Amino acid sequence: MSAHATSLSSAPSAAAGSAAPGGRRGRRRPSAAAAGWLFAAPSLTILGVFVAWPIVQSFRYSLYDWRIGAKVQEWVGLGNYAALVEERLFWNALRVTLVFSAVSVVAQMVLGYAAAAALQRDSWLTKAVRSVFFFPTVVALATIGLVWRFLLDPNIGLLGGVVEWLGGEPVAWLQDPDLALPTVIAVSVWKNLGFTMIILLAGLKGVPAHLYEAAALDGAQGWQVTRHVTLPSIRPTLLLAAVMLTVSSLQVFDLVYVMTKGGPLNTTDTLVTMLVREGFEYFDIGYASAVAWALFIIILLASALQMRFFRYNDVD
């Protein structure tokens, strides 16, 4: 079990353990650090200059009533954060974001796994179906949003038309405050399912056949095999997928923005749609940055929790 735990935090030390024997013959041992930094240098430089530094800047902005182009910025310290805590729309956005994430991540993990498992074998049919499932991921979000808005329009949409043809009443999916969020979640899952499926598929492909053979010999069937052999073997993959999905779904913006812009009645207003509104419609960059940093803390917590879950969850 500890082997899997090494995947994220102690891999280098494990690697050090196994590299040592060969290292004595090579000449790189003293320059391991140099080699390491050298290999990582281009990426780290770019990330440092163009991603990390602006992130630090955005934190700085959050401490001011930051207005773009102003000669002197007004210091407010934690004022933006205090305002945030009192803002009803912030708590609403937080709720919406958490619900969105929780539901869509779980749905994608479950459905993604099901699809990957069902399509493991390499036949022309499964490859074709995999392509079909992956396709939604590839299309631009703006287009997807437009297409789905059309399909879901209660008056002129395809879905409504089909429902009517079947004798029912068309549903106002995106106009009803109770239905809008579930609908957006469903479209998001639809779009990202292929991505999850591909990652989990790659993991499944790596499970050695003999593990299944051993399980079969023990008389294990179906769900037992999944629970005791497959899932534990792909735990690192599950972790990768879960963390990436969570990190990105907590920051969902484009899809929601194109489909509902946060409405109706703020029922699909996520933290990022809120901060984009604050920053670019109301020009309150400091406050928007504060929202972003509040979100950062949430994402950090969520990721840490997931690491813990996947690390210590003894399934077998």
Add this chain to the structure above:
Amino acid sequence: MSTETLPAAARRGAPLRGPLRTPRRPAAPALRGTLKWLLLGVGVVVAVVPFVWMVAGSFRTEADLFANPASLLPSEWTLHGYQGIWEELPFLRLIANSFIFAGVTTVLCLVFDSMCAYALARIPFRGATLCFWLVLATLMIPFQVTLIPVFIELFDLGWLNTYHGLIVPRATSAFGIFLLRQFFLSVPRELDEAARIDGAGHLRIYARIILPLAKPALATLAVLHFMNLWNDLLWPLVMTSSTDMRTLPAGLTLFGGQHITDHAVLLAGATISLLPLALAFALAQKYFVAGVATTGLK
């Protein structure tokens, strides 16, 4: 995700036979098989219908679209959508710019991400873990709040409205580093050691052993990066102001108006924009599903 849980045979790096086949589940009832394919069928329909609507819609007139909303296919066919795209946009230039931006940046990303991932997965150096966490942390801030600081930074550097300003800040990705690191960790170390015994240094191990085995991961990453960059609207628009550097998404937004939208043209643009991505995905398919047998995410 290391190899220590594998039984001895696999750890020796013995060639795993053929495409890895998962043995049939013992005595699966026919019903379950049918159910599985039924559900997959539903999944396929749900995945495909919006596309059919989109592509068909690019051939429909406005009148048809509103008069027959419940129909998937056009009642009257028109090429006006595609004509509009061709006539009203400097199409070839937009495509060329998109290819330059997406293509060059993707290649750079693959190189830099894999190098960094190799360092984090294979080279034991102090600070590697902290490094990794910092890289991961950069994914946790929405880019919308870093847009303005980056803009100001590029302005100060004099990199606005230049190709290097467009490409270099995007030439590496924390997600790519994360993904490749996980993949690299699963490559059996025995292969590294064998090479090292032969006197190979990090560079050779990286280039000759790790990279070839990570083809599926690299192919997946290439497709994902290319797709994101190809579809990126905001970054090129904010960081460049010259109309000669406009990418395809910018051109396509011209057709969706605040008041009036010419849907056929918009959908035609979306369909055309999709083609290179579909091609890239088709090309990459054979890498990221077939070759995973020799090294997978474990």
Add this chain to the structure above:
Amino acid sequence: MRIARSLPAAAALAAVTLTLTACGGGADDPPDAAEPGGPSEPTEVVELTMLTGFTGGDRGAYEDLVATFNETHDTIHVTMEIQPWDTIAQSLPAAWATGQGPDLATPSFDPNIIAKYLETDSLLALDAIGDGEEQINADKLAPAAIDAFTVDGTLYAVPANVATLQLYYNKALFDAAGLDGPPATVDEFREYAKQLTGDGVYGLSVGERETIQMWPILQWLDGADIVDDAGCSVLDSEASIESLSTWAGLVKEQVMPVGLTGAESDSLFAAGQAAMQLNGPWAAAGYLEAGIDLGVAPVPTGVDGDVTLASTVPLAISAGTEHPAEAQQFLAWWTGPEAQRQFALASGFPPVRTDLADDAELNANEVVSAFAAALPSARLYLQGVPNASRVDAEAYIPLIAQITRGDDVAQAAGVASATLNGLTGCEG
């Protein structure tokens, strides 16, 4: 593909491409206007860049206008780029604040945006105002627009366009319901709407959000309003509550739809599933193309007389422009009689000038004359109200959303008023 070998090669190629393009200078300037007389021509052509948000079907008329300007002016050349409004909102403030960006721009479709850009001193104060062709004839332009763009006595923008909302109605549906013509008074308006409803058809199509606002007109027709001159809410006045309740009642009876965006409201009418709609001149062409038997009429007269909603898009100059004189010359031309005549005929929008009322050509054009006729009685939405975008998003739209879904009007209006007053800083 041998990735191991080709990757470094590809990287090298990429790096080389990068260097070459960098050395070659990535950005090409827009080509200079053809200079008559060849290279020996001594006059310098001033290049101006302009950024507008007129995507979609509206585009053609604006592009033609810029083309005409370039053809008739040898010494100034304007290049217009069009981007979506959202993108402009994200790129323009930073660009102008750092002295970059286009010389001219329409920062937003919301006239109240002027205040925001003034906070960062991004706009050029217009001083080439007066009579004659080279000057901006501010006194001849739509007063509501000029008012909206004047702050502390200084004019900062001219109207790129002015639009009014009129009543679109579906003649075929009217015939089917046995109605002769469009309603003339607000009571008839409601009556007709009820009569026209049924069989999957709404009497009146309205948008709730992401739209040019239609609900304010409904309130004004009943003599009610949103804010008073002091910026204090009058949403919870008796008149207002009664008006809102009446219209909300219509929604309950399914005479009007609930929760639609502007685009969805348009689609409804274009599909023949709504008999009436309040909309601007841009919609006419689309509806005709969709096959609707279209009629355009003035908004029915309200209790206080004729009223409708106007909206205007500001066209402003960057404070950092290197060519303020030429830029203002462009604005003067844009709002001049020839340009406005050309624009109106091409787009159906009324001209922004008030002195073209007797122009025969314009009067002959049905769409233009219909929408131009409404100008004198048109009002801007939340004009001059502090924090107008927030008021719209946080007070007004939620109010409409709630009452159309059955919430108690008096209570919702009370909450909306409190929010509004908080945002505008109303005292008392």
